[in-house]
Amino acid sequence: MNILTLLIFIPVLFGLIIALLPSSVRSSFKYITLLATLIQLGISIWIYIHFKTGTAYGGINHEDQFQFVQKLPWIALNLGSMGKMQIDYFVGIDGMSITLLVMTSLVLVIATLSSWEIKSNLKGFFLLFLLLDMAVIGVFCALDFFLFYLFYELMLLPLYFLIGMWGGARREYAAIKFFLYTLFGSVFMLLVMVGLYLSVTDPATGNHTFNIIQMMNPANYSGQSIFSIAGHQTILGMPARTVGFVVLFIAFAIKVPVVPLHTWLPDAHVEAPTPVSIILAGILLKIGGYGIIRICLGIFPEVATTGAFWLGLLGVISILYGAFNALSQRDLKRMIAYSSVSHMGFVLLGIASQTAEGVSGAVMQMVSHGFLSTMLFFLVGVLYNRVHDRGIQHFRGLGSLMPKYTAFVMIAFFASLGLPGFSAFVAEAFTLAGAFKSPTVNGLLPYWMAVCGAVGILLGAAYFLWTLQRMFFGTESLKGGAVWKIALTDLNLREKLTLAPLALIALALGIMPSLVFDKINDSVLALIQFLQLK
């Protein structure tokens, strides 16, 4: 049994158990789910420890350099004169996926722990939750485009219901908006996927293939096929490969999200229940970034290079625009949602720089943001659970009422605004270093982009500290008066146990960034080399 396959399908197994159990034992469902995610976490840590590094394990465009690979023929249809249709079940990981995989497993544990607040229709909730769990893990492992797409779409369904059924007041609006936005991207992705399938042949079997790694090799494209590099085909008068890149990029940019494709995020985050917010911010956004690295850059490297300026520009706009928006929010959750937009802008900027520092910084930022946004949304959930209000102006002086809570909020806020010692600092600093190095190394980005990105860090301090000052410091004054004062109890043990590991990991990654960098370095270098060779 392949360990990755096990990792992917464990949730389904536990999902079946929950499905078969009668509703009378519904209080045990959360423990079953917790067990599933904990086993997953254990497995992913095992994988992390046994993940080999070195130039022989770079991955990216070398199939033999991936680890924990499993490749099974899955769908094979003989289409007569059109050849054979071949879709493989093909999973494997390299440096780009390993850290995200571990991060995802941990975030899922946290999300389960925050599901304690869910009171209605537990069976449905946890079934969908586990289905989502499988899909997100699958996305990070899949190396066959078809399989990737399958998992990618499979995420949407549970999320739609999770937001639409367990969400806040405007949940239907948010769920539909989220669903349509994402579907808009992925439908066109399907077309490009089919186009790629028809363009690429597997040299080993001579069949068309969905294998992502084979798609990275220009030699595998048949001469006059639509996405052939030598063929210079056009779609609607534009070069076909540019169109393909843009379509895939839009699909992932919606997930990241990149301004101006981001407006689903504040609504979805605000309306979603806490565990779903955590998964959305912690994992879903990373799938966008991961997709851009693995698919957009991997399959269309030369378009990514020519379009790097625009990617970087979008990144910078996201950073600044998200930060300004966060500055003017009155809802705590919405403020954090916009801060996510700002932070994910760094990922795009780093990727666009196409330097080792930039890409490493981007991956680090994804991991770091995974933990920190989880923490932030969990904290908002704690407050919302107690008084069902999130208005920044409705609270004041929480510091004296809930000292432990405030301490964790401060840790999360300062870590997010890039205080050295926490992971976000390393990530942002090296993303910017990469972006600034880019003009001298490969001439892709202008110098000013890094400087603008740095201004984003400044604004980050502004909105986080302002919120801190308004909500947590000062003399105590609550909108709900004495009722709220009784309701606002400090953190309980479960909440502390949930938050402490996140804070510690953010700290550990800030002090020992090598925990991430050591594992990803070979892949990053392989990617950079691959991009330079094109």
Add this chain to the structure above:
Amino acid sequence: MITLTDFLVVSAVLFCIGLYMIVSKRNAIQILIGIELILNAAILNLVAFGKYDKVNNSGQIFALFAIVLAAATTAVALAIILNVYRRYKTIDPNDINKLRD
């Protein structure tokens, strides 16, 4: 000299009178009389055309058969009318429209 044409004309007139009676009369008995008239018109034709078969006189023989059968059918028809009258208390065919869909 009375020719075949004269017979046929008489027969046609009889047929037309019978037809008219069938279509327009409000009494089943009168309709029955109309039917008899048509029958007689036919019999008249048979007899008239019988001149072409002088050996076997098949025209006359068919006419006799027809007269006998007409008597029989009239009896049956009268029985039906009687039954109809018993059931509907009328023999006006306009009021008996159970054949409608």
Add this chain to the structure above:
Amino acid sequence: MEDFLHSIQILNYTVAAVALPLLAALINFCLPAKSKAAGWISTGAILLSCILSAKVFAGVWNNHEVHAQHLWFTIGKTEVFAGVLLNNLSVLMLLLVSVIALPVHIYSTAYMKNDDRYNRYFTYLSFFCFSMLALVVVDSLVLFYAFWELVGFSSYLLIGFWFTRDKAVQANKKAFIMNRVGDIGLLTAIIILFAQYHTFDIVQLFAEKGLIAQSIINNGLWVGPTGQIPALWQYVACGGIFLAVAAKSAQFPLHTWLPDAMEGPTSVSALIHAATMVAAGVFLLGRVYPMFTETELTVLAVIGCFTAFMAATIALTQNDLKRILAYSTISQLGFMILAMGVGAYASSLFHLATHAFFKCLLFLVAGIVIHQMQHIKDDNELDIDPQDISHMGGLRKKLPLTFIVAIIGALALVGLPLTSGYLSKDGILIQAFDWSENRSGWFKIIPIMALLTSWLTTFYVARLIFKVFFGEFRLLKSNPDIKLHINDGSWQYKLPLVLLAVCCLFPLFSLNPFSFEHAWLFKGLKSANFVESESIYHTFIPIVVNVLSLFVLYAVYAIYARPNSFAFPQSGFLYRLSYNQWYIDDIYKRFIVKPVLRLGSVCFWIDRRVIDGFVHLLAHVSGYIAKLSAWADQHIVDGFLHLLTRIVQRIGNFARKFQSGKVQYYLFSMLVIVLLLFVLKILI
């Protein structure tokens, strides 16, 4: 070999000196909230740090440099090292910080003893010491940045220590954000240096024959041994470093956070916002000094001079005891920056050291005074601001020791002979005049303004001292029946004062009380090519400065200390300008804070109306299209089908009429049809 062992030992001492406060912070963090052990744990840790620093200092000062590093992480092909760099500059700072921190810790154990969050205070304080000590010894720009921001963070925590006070939390937010502006500058500079030289190592970059020294600006390009980028970015890097310095060391235009930062406990102000952290900017300049070109140094000098002058004029009219000292700090930091700008590298750092002692001392004095005023306020339930010097007066009799040390500190700040301040400040003034000597006339303004500033300094310091300690107790005049039982306080107050007061006198720095060039500190830091100039300024300046200072002193005494004294008019433009701190805060609020917030709202408006509006428009348009197609479906496609069926239905109904059930009718129909057939037959 012995050398090597020696180095290892020094490194171990250094690491221990840095790590001990961190350890103390961690222990304190875990202690129960009101535990009084926290104070002694922190004090013990800083005492040990102090001893270890002294050992390190003895081993390194004027001896060989120690530099050791360890691979921290690898990113791409870049290896980032973490290490320790000990040279004269860093060991001086190491010793200075720990020596100043020790009395402040002792003082704090008494000053904070009634606070509910006593152990939290010492957690923060130890954490600050750790960051500050680490800042001065690290060898990599990344680490430097990290600790640079961590000192800012601990300062944030301590300014907002009383977080229920609105003013305090607004001040700490302001401090952190303004410092962030500087941090961004520093980060940009570090990134530019990294892009240019591919390393973060301070030694490689700034050593005597390091990468910076080998670089030249040529033809609009900044050419270094490892590559070239447009020269603009050299200026940006220097500008970034300047921003960092201006933010941390409270120079114009980023100085306004420091006066507000006085909302923190006074002991904190003494350590962080007077002696150590604010000096970090000057220290940074010292670290990266080779980067600056001649022009950039001149800009530095102008800014420093302007800040010194501006802050001194503001200090003239303030009534808040701590605010006066804060502006004085800004002014003195301006002197240091000015010194850096005119090339008086060693004097600048010398002044940093002496200033640290006397300003810390003055703040501790202020702390005692405020503490006692608070007592009076609490005992008598008065509604007064305990920091307002217009309530004070005549305290010299009540607080004799405090009074004496305050005088020593004040004299050092003014720079009268026999104090440490005299040595360092006159050094700066003399070198500023030397520097302007070789330049055109306009540059003379700088030393002249500096000279003017030093008299202004005399004025405001004297005003402060006379108003607080001389004359009569003014509060007693307005409230004659208040009870006063105040004193200098316990030994935890007295010991630090005495310690620091001793350090404000000349013997600690130089055996010759009149010549800064003979101070050991100056000798240890001056560059190799420093020439002892024998210009006229060396004798002329000290005399002019001090004689005039004495006049100013007397004038102030006449104005403030005598009864029925003369009062300045408080309505003139200059008075208002000074009292309102040159309106700089208002300008920032109006031209920066508000526009930024407005921009935020505009962005949000765009988000809601334009982007989301577009999405909603799409949704509505597709909704309308759907309705349209639904209509078409209903009325056109379905309509055609309905038409067909209706026709069939009509025909059916028409045919049905023949099925009346009337036998005669059927017959009639048959007849008609047969006739019709005949007619047709005939017609066709």
